[in-house]
Structures are given as C-alpha cells and as structure tokens.
Amino acid sequence: MDKQKLDVAVVGGGPGGLFAALALLESGQVDRIKVFERSQGYRPCGAGITVDVNGMKAVKAVHPGLCSRLEAAGVDFASFEEFDQYGQKHADRASLPIAQLDSADKLKKYGVKPGMISWSDIQQMIFETLPEGTVQFGQALSSFSQDEDGVRLSFEGQPDVHANFLVSADGYLSPTREALLGDGPPPFAGVMMWRARFPFKEGLGLPQGPEWAQAFIGGSRNAVVYGLAGNVVCWTIAVPLSICQENGVDFDAEQFATSKTRRQVSSYQNMQSDSTTTGNFHQRCMQAVQGFAPQFVEYVRNTDPSTMIEHGLFARTGDQMSSRADVGWGKGRVTLIGDAAHPMRPTGQGLNTALEDGAVLGWHVQDQGLTAEALRSFEKERIPRICKIAEQESARGRLAYQKDAKDSRSDLWGRNYKPTAKAAVTANSVM
Numbered sequence: 001m002d003k004q005k006l007d008v009a010v011v012g013g014g015p016g017g018l019f020a021a022l023a024l025l026e027s028g029q030v031d032r033i034k035v036f037e038r039s040q041g042y043r044p045c046g047a048g049i050t051v052d053v054n055g056m057k058a059v060k061a062v063h064p065g066l067c068s069r070l071e072a073a074g075v076d077f078a079s080f081e082e083f084d085q086y087g088q089k090h091a092d093r094a095s096l097p098i099a100q101l102d103s104a105d106k107l108k109k110y111g112v113k114p115g116m117i118s119w120s121d122i123q124q125m126i127f128e129t130l131p132e133g134t135v136q137f138g139q140a141l142s143s144f145s146q147d148e149d150g151v152r153l154s155f156e157g158q159p160d161v162h163a164n165f166l167v168s169a170d171g172y173l174s175p176t177r178e179a180l181l182g183d184g185p186p187p188f189a190g191v192m193m194w195r196a197r198f199p200f201k202e203g204l205g206l207p208q209g210p211e212w213a214q215a216f217i218g219g220s221r222n223a224v225v226y227g228l229a230g231n232v233v234c235w236t237i238a239v240p241l242s243i244c245q246e247n248g249v250d251f252d253a254e255q256f257a258t259s260k261t262r263r264q265v266s267s268y269q270n271m272q273s274d275s276t277t278t279g280n281f282h283q284r285c286m287q288a289v290q291g292f293a294p295q296f297v298e299y300v301r302n303t304d305p306s307t308m309i310e311h312g313l314f315a316r317t318g319d320q321m322s323s324r325a326d327v328g329w330g331k332g333r334v335t336l337i338g339d340a341a342h343p344m345r346p347t348g349q350g351l352n353t354a355l356e357d358g359a360v361l362g363w364h365v366q367d368q369g370l371t372a373e374a375l376r377s378f379e380k381e382r383i384p385r386i387c388k389i390a391e392q393e394s395a396r397g398r399l400a401y402q403k404d405a406k407d408s409r410s411d412l413w414g415r416n417y418k419p420t421a422k423a424a425v426t427a428n429s430v431m
C-alpha cells in the first residue's frame, strides 16, 4: 500500500468540505483524509446563517458533541423591526426568512434546536472538531486526473497529492465540477451581495445584546441586520447589478456574461471571495448603498473591511439539477458536495443541505465501504431531495421580499427530514 496516498482528498475547506471530512472519519471506513483549502487561514468574516432543524439533525447524526456546541451558540429572534429603503419603520409586516425561528418549540418537536450563528463560528467549530492537521491551508487545486488507481491532484506551487477518492467542496463556481462535467457556471441572477460583521457599537441606534433583527427593504435593495452571540452584529445586503452600475460601482460587466466557456468560469472566480480575498469590497459596497436607508449606510461605514465578503448571486434551479438524476453529479472516484453540487439562492438552505450531504455521504461510505458505488448511491439519494429544496428555496427567495408576503417560513423543505445517516453514523460518534 502506498503510505503517502490518502484515502480521501477533500478540496475546499468551507463548512461543506469540513463537515464531509468529519462524517467520513466518523464512518470508520476512512483514516487518511486531508482537506485542501486555497486560503491561508480563516478570518472572522461574512454574516450569519440559520442552522435549521435539518442541518442540526445532520450534525447530530454525525457528531452529537458538535451539535450541542452549535445549539448553544445559536440565537432566535425575540424582536424584529422592518424599515423601508428610506429608513422609515413599517409596522405591518414580518416576512423575512430570518425572523421567528421558534427554536424552543422546534426543540420539543424535533429534538434539535435551530439557531442563527455567525458563519465564521460555524466554520471554526467544525474545523476545531477535526483532528489537528486535517486541514491544509494555502493549497489551491489547479487540476486533477483520475484512473483505476486513484486521483492525482495538482496544486499551485505545491507537490502533487495522490488519493483514492476526491470529494470536491470548492463552492458554487467549482472548477472541479467544470473539469468533471463541463456544464458551465450556475446562472447569474443579476444581484450582488455583501456580508459582514462588526462588534456592537454604541451610537448607531442598534438594540443591545443578541436576539434582534432588522430588515431594510425597498427600491430593489434588501438588507438584514441582526445581533448574535458575543455582541456580534451581522449584516447582509443584496443589490441588483443595474443599481450597482448606476451608482458607479467598479465591476467588469464582462464577468457577468452567461457564457459557458471555461475561460469565463475562471474569470467568475473574482466574484467568489474566500477567506483570503478582501479587495475593495468596502468601497464598492458603500457605493452600492448610496441613497439607501441612512441607518444601514452607517452600519456599513462602521464595518471593518477585513470582515466583508462580496459575491454574485449564482444559483441552479431544481429543474437544472434534476437533469442529473440518473447519472449523479460525480464521476468515477470523484463526487461533489455542498455549493459545488447544488448552489441555491441564499435563503439559508445552502449550508443546511451541505451539512445533510456530509452526513449522507458518511452513511453511504459506512454502509458500502469507500467505493465509487458508495459515491454514486450517495448522489442518487441526494438529487431528488436537493431538487425539491432548490425549487422551494427559489420560491421562498422570491416570496420573502414581496410586499404582501405573509409568512415565507412555512415548512417548505420538510423539517421532518431524517438523514439516513442517523442510525449508522451515530454509532461511531465521539461526544
């Protein structure tokens, strides 16, 4: 046996790749596994995400101790205020997806407590649960090839790596997917997003402590701001590219052409920030929010640029994904997970489905051994569910910001979901 050869190489150290590595280790079938992440390390950045009932269940199935940590870090929203694009308060509507998680009720009903957690904290908690040295930073995959003997991975400026299997979790513009399937980048929805966090500050008119949320909606721009554990304030804003351009934001419009050539896929990489990229996000975002609610503009002004991420909204619909129902989304010794496999609208299920992926992959490998057949049966189990969730999340994304929307948080994705991993993977879990 080649001692240098890994059982599994995971490419991409986002929450999806980290959690898949954990689930594979917990399966008991995988010893030598490394996660290769292109950034040099993690930085506190981005906003927050709800780890919902389905995501918590997936985590609990793989690692109950990690689930408890996430539950303890999560917050619900006791207060919710909504403003228009001029900063005037609305009294009559509470439709945003982040409001009212009803976490105490869900705990009683489903045995896990959903909660809003800072994105960086989720990533850090999964990272800390992995054995030391599992994640290799500063390793940007440039190409790979596979044969009956395994997968050879080439990294920029680093020695090649040989592994039996490759799990690719390199995000929604996944170069691995393009090399494997050649099906082009996901369609660009014509919207730019910025996310960031800052420590609570007096004088900005923000509520004290965690568990509050504000929304600013109107004139095609939508923003949310909320307080999380540890006095962290997070915000996200979505701005149509047309408004960005009217406001003079310096983007290269060519980057948003919808061509499917690989050359353009690589230029899209500029629109997917990672833990290393900082760029001129703050300056561009300040331009994009010109003329928007003055309170929100002040939040952006008071944000440390190093915590910001910027990206375009790229999503595949359920219909686009269902075309792979018979063949799966991987090939041979390679599978895809998380946003690389199924990028969706950013309504929260991107993370939760990535967590489900990890749990279900772990279970298939535990059940069938580490084989290409296990990868295909994992994909075949996932595709119908992912298609359903993607369709529902597209509808919810559209609904959430409509003026007359009531409650867009209805049980669209079926919180009764029980990952198949539950029974089997839990057997190997370490508390």
Ligand SMILES: Cc1cc2nc3c(=O)[nH]c(=O)nc-3n(C[C@H](O)[C@H](O)[C@H](O)COP(=O)(O)OP(=O)(O)OC[C@H]3O[C@@H](n4cnc5c(N)ncnc54)[C@H](O)[C@@H]3O)c2cc1C
Pocket: 011, 012, 013, 014, 015, 016, 017, 036, 037, 038, 039, 045, 046, 047, 048, 049, 119, 139, 140, 141, 142, 169, 170, 171, 172, 175, 195, 273, 274, 275, 309, 337, 338, 339, 340, 346, 348, 350, 351, 352, 354
């Ligand atoms: C820095 C960052 C901050 C984010 N913040 C938020 C947030 O606040 N709220 C929210 O809802 N979602 C956020 N997201 C998106 C969210 O993480 C995903 O939508 C979802 O969780 C699925 O995760 P993923 O692991 O599949 O993909 P991602 O989280 O996108 O992770 C992909 C990883 O692959 C790495 N990668 C890409 N190409 C290569 C390569 N060639 N070689 C090696 N590594 C590579 C990237 O650096 C990244 O770490 C953020 C993503 C990133 C990268």
